[in-house]
Amino acid sequence: MTRPSSGPDRLTERLQELGCEVVAAPAIQIGPPRSYEALDALVRAPGRSDYLLFMSRNAVRYYVQRARRLRRGGLPVPASVQVGVVGTATGAVAERAGIHLTVQSNGRTGADLADSVAAAASPGARVAIVQAEDGREEPAERLRSAGLSVTRVPAYRTRPAAVPREIVAAVRNGQVDALAFASPSSAVGFAVALGGLGAVPDSVAVAAMGPTTAAACERAGRVPDVVAGNSSAEALAEAVVGGISHREGATTA
DSSP: OOSOOSSOOHHHHHHHHTTOOOOOOOOEEEEOOSOOHHHHHHHHOGGGOSEEEEOSHHHHHHHHHHHHHHTOSSOSSOTTSEEEESSHHHHHHHHHTTOOOOBOOSSSSHHHHHHHHHHHSOTTOEEEEEEETTOOSHHHHHHHHTTOEEEEEEEEEEEEOOOOHHHHHHHHTTOSSEEEEOSHHHHHHHHHHHTSGGGSOTTSEEEESHHHHHHHHHHTTOOOSEEOSSSSHHHHHHHHHHHHHHHHHHHHO
16 A cells, blocks of 8 residues: 555555455655645635635645634634535545535546536636645646636645665565555655556556546556546555456466
């Protein structure tokens, strides 16, 4: 598993339920943005936006942390603001924090969420996109093309992590059955450690969460063997097991 985890993780739990032995090999580390200025401005006056879009679980977490620190009480997001998220896992984190979701995306990516908002919003509506410091620009570009006023708000920063040498060697030697990538940054970070995903043996299944992560894997040198049906830990876990089963069937044949 290549994403970082600071506590109980549903992906790990589901993989273990499906009979897998999970090896943690975080390829990225999550930390504060270089500056909280933009996030704090949003947290202090979220009602200035008509729409608030969270691109990830970490976007929600850092927003809520700053809201609790700076505002001390009240709803994290006013009821007057429309809120949308990417993925069911992000939605679950938002709802646990007391954020009411009102925008439903027709797809699984930030671009899909942007298209859903663009179709429903009035011209000139103000949209704040809360995302990683180096997050994708495509959602903002689509919203601006639809005539909306968009602000990208960096909530956290993603950086490559040092993958242990023994993990890199185990992957190169085909001593693991699968790699699970839950984000484009984890795929890129692992590719850096490995010298490109092209170094992953054919015997090792590569599973990606969603088309954006799958595209990142392909750019890094390996087309995923299987892509999760939705942006949830359960779907990625089942994709991992499906990829392993497919590889084992091919070997037997």
